[in-house]
Amino acid sequence: MTLNQFAIVESTLREGEQFVGANFSSDDKLEIARALDEFGVEYLELTSAAASPKSKRDCQRIAGLGLNTKVLTHIRCHQEDAKIALDAGVDGINLVIGTSYFLREYSHGKDIDTIIELASEVLTFIREQAPEVELRFSTEDSFRSTYEDLSRVYLALDKLGVVDRFGIADTVGVSTPNRVYDLVRMVRAQTDAYIEFHGHNDTGCAIANCYAALDAGATHIDTTVLGIGERNGIAPLAGFIARMYAEDKELIKQKYNLPALAPVHEIVSQKVGLPIPVNHYIVGDCAFNHKAGIHTKAMLNNANAYEIIDPTDFGLNRNIQITHKLTGWHAIANRVSQLGLDLSISKIKTLTKQIKEMADQKDLTLNEVDDLLWAAAQAPNSVPSNRK
Template identity: 30%
Template sequence: MVQILDSTLREGEQTPGVYFSPDQKMVIAQFLDQIGVDIIEVGNPAVDSEIALAIKRISQAGLNAKIGAHSLCKIDNVRKALDCGVDFLGIFFSVSKKRLQQDYNIHLDVAIEKIIEVVTFAKEQQHDLLIRYTPEDTVRSPIENVVAAASAAVKAGVNIISIADTTGYSTPFHPQRSMYFYVKTLKEELGNRGLYPQIEVHCHNDKGLALVNALDAYRAGADIIDVTTMGLGERAGIVDLAELLINLIDMGEAEKNWQLNYIDDLYNFVSQHSHISIPPHTPITGKNAFTHYAGVHVKAVAKNQQLYQSLDPHILGKKSSLALGMQSGYTAVELALKQIGRGELAENKDLVNKILQKIKVIAKRGTPIDIEKELPEIIVRFSVANHPHSLGNEICTFSV
């Protein structure tokens, strides 16, 4: 079974303008734990004392998930992370030629010595600590540099090597730039040295390929995949949690591994406190994800939802719905009348047609029609026109 590392509280808070208070982080962590993620990466305590406080609180909350901290490859940063009581530590240090030359101004062997020193220190402080080493910008680094640094890190005590597509460079359509290639190659090269760490992948979405790259890595045997709620993160973010879980289930992972009925609550909470709306057309979690609109679609799904729906909303604790507007047909009005408890009106074909035409007129304003509120108002108008003396009763019945 593949493991899920959620980084909403670390990578997600690197979204410009996003800030979660320690209390909000606790709520998010609890939702993630209920869903069943394996590792919750809370942040880098060296960045701010409030982040350190949040890590400590969540580490002491008795959650099932492992609680992790992120750290530069520096002993003082590692010490701050361990002081928070974490059982997972992520250390990163780039071994790409450009970073080594232009940013660090050191050679690869010096970088490897630094990695060994920091990993050894962390392991000495906490023997049961789960340590991940990330060669930042892995997929744009020479593979020989990655293998050399990863080998040294594992020998020093690292449990996990993360393949980081830091800039969203990877693509499944190029044989030597795919996550499949990197996972397979790294596993093989480390295995040839008698080293068998878990392989993690961290896929950025700069070209819209984060999810497909993550699934490509899964197909190659990746052990851990990084995600965030709403796909939040630097620039275009990383893999979206809900989208990954649904696709993993489709690829054979057991549905029972995750409690997907908590997804909506998590996403609504993160959306509210990140001040970022979930676009209605977002897969899985968007308002329109299971909403049917066009007349042909609605008429078909009224008989069998699978005719225009490949996902079962029930696994998310949701139901399919319909929308009314310019594209609607007769069946949509019938179903909408039943939805608001006025199914008997569907027997009047003339009334249904009149309502349908009115809906098409209203739709030209360019905003969605609220079935629960606006359909009763439309009915009232037609009732008043045909039976003016029933005005009082109709208003009482459909007051809004």
Template identity: 45%
Template sequence: MEDTEPQNAAANGITPRRTNIKSVEILDTTLREGEQFSRAHFSFPQKIEIATALARFGVDYIEVGSPVSYPNALEELTTMVSQLKKRNSNSKVLVHCRVNQEDVDMALETGAYGINLFMGTSKFLQKASHGKSVEEVSKLACNMVEYVHSKGRFARFGAEDAFRTDLKDLLYICAALDEAGVDQVDFPDTVGGATPFEVYDRILEFTKRFRFKVEFHGHNDTGCGVANALAAMEAGAHCINVTVMGIGERNGICSLSGLVSRLYSLDRELVKQYNLVELPKLDKMVATILGVPIPHDMPITAPNAFTHKAGIHTKAILQDSQAYEVLRPEDFGIRRTLDIASRITGKHAIAARVRELELELEDADIAIITEKVRHAAGLEPISLENVDLIIKSHKPSSAGKED
């Protein structure tokens, strides 16, 4: 029966829905996870600039670091929360905290919407980090969730290294947290070693069994950050962690641009609540602050993300942009470009440039110019200015003919 509806839809000329995802919330952790990127050292004015830009884009949550992470952290976090409230931001600020009442009390002082508690749950972290048993972790987490709730705040718990934690241990902790009324539980792929199939299977266990909302935080050590985020959402995860350009510890995590492009390509309704034209500005801002280029393969915001070069591509794009684009650049405030200054350019691209220059040339002239451009670009790299010079210096074959 499950296959009947898609088959009938296809038979009736209706495109079947490509995803089971109904909605998603984005938690941006550039100001926490992102600060763990080796090149990151944000000044306080830069943090305010980033937080304000994230709020303009409309992320659902902005996660910030612990108030005990450096000497004036509490003062900075309190000011940031206050400034975002003054701007009537809809983005909710969450403070990242150890399961420690002293830390939590300081985090509550900031006025933030909620507290993101975390503690290692795998055997690796039980041994190398805190030295506590699963039972002890569970009791500490539940007590602190109840404490945060007693202060009227949102309480989330992060099971650090969830995908290397025995499933029975995670289920034990989650059952206790569910009973304690935790709002959300984060399942991080802390070392980035999980496959999309493992993420889907494990996240499905939690979305089927428990009442709390499920969150996913996926590192990119093996290049699966976005793919694993998609798997988590398909399994019912409600909230996904991202950073601008995917920056973070080691190889970072799922990027904001990557997540948005993935969701947009499946169903634009999933990202309609976000101000998409702010996304390229965000990536450019953070790249400038860090002194690094936007990666050449970053979805949406890479310098050549919407540049078409091959002749067969440019011909099709001029007819219908969907021929070689799954994303609409104009929805992100970006213009597509045709790279016609190459040895693989095509006559349709050259003809389009001739029209842009408000010139009129016969098809035979376009063909000649195309070959001239290909020849010149084959000898050495050329620019659009070189192409324009070739076009303008060409003597039309109709020149000198009698009327």
């Protein structure tokens, strides 16, 4: 896997609109688009311009903002949809059609030969009308489609010479990393075009599947802020960034404006009425909280002992908790130092034991612990820190 070849197709303004709590106004979309552009995603994917008059106007407004990110719209494999998308002035058009038995039987009702014929017509039409537009074709429900059917579709459309990027979609979240790897490798062997992966999170594999796709030769990964989308949503932006940061943090620091990650999550959280989960990747309140005594001792010596991600790269802080029965004297000593107090190690150890006993009886606040430390430092018989 060559990490510097991957790009993020950020789909909060398309897939994210399908989240049960999402009802973005036009101004909401502009605010989110600007925030994602500030973070530095390479692509923004918008709801089909053919979905409604407002959707088309929103596409036109966002496409006209002059963002650094490329603006895409997602459409069905219909020529009328393509005409409306072209009129919206976007940088790229993402076509999709279902290839699984379920979608051929119960959705559009077309067989594989008809799918190839229809897709060929629409792709050729778009390329003739707009040679400069980026063009992606994706099979929907790829992992419940047969390899034979997928191979026929991708090979036939690749021969047209008009597709910039082929999409592979785990539409119902059924796949596993091994299966993703195998399918992406198959498509990679059949085309030199870029490969995009779209993974739903119904079974909790979305981030791992994205990583497997990249490992197999994919180049573009779909995400949404907070992972919102249809049902359980798709790979969350922060989770994908966390995975790739752990792989090569210097590259991720160069590619993206990491301190802008938390603000875009706060914006989307407010727009959809969904609090950021406390355990969400990087931006959750507990992401850099440390509690257990053996953890905090190591953390105070070297933060890498229990952190794979440096919060300061994202403009965030870590928190060493001390108001509980698991606290250790190293953590209390650190708090004493933060407060500028002068207490001996033996006194700190005694206070730590006292804090543990108090925490067994009730929930402590940081103010209560601080009051205890201040009182000990101001006591007439307190021992300076240079004595044990």
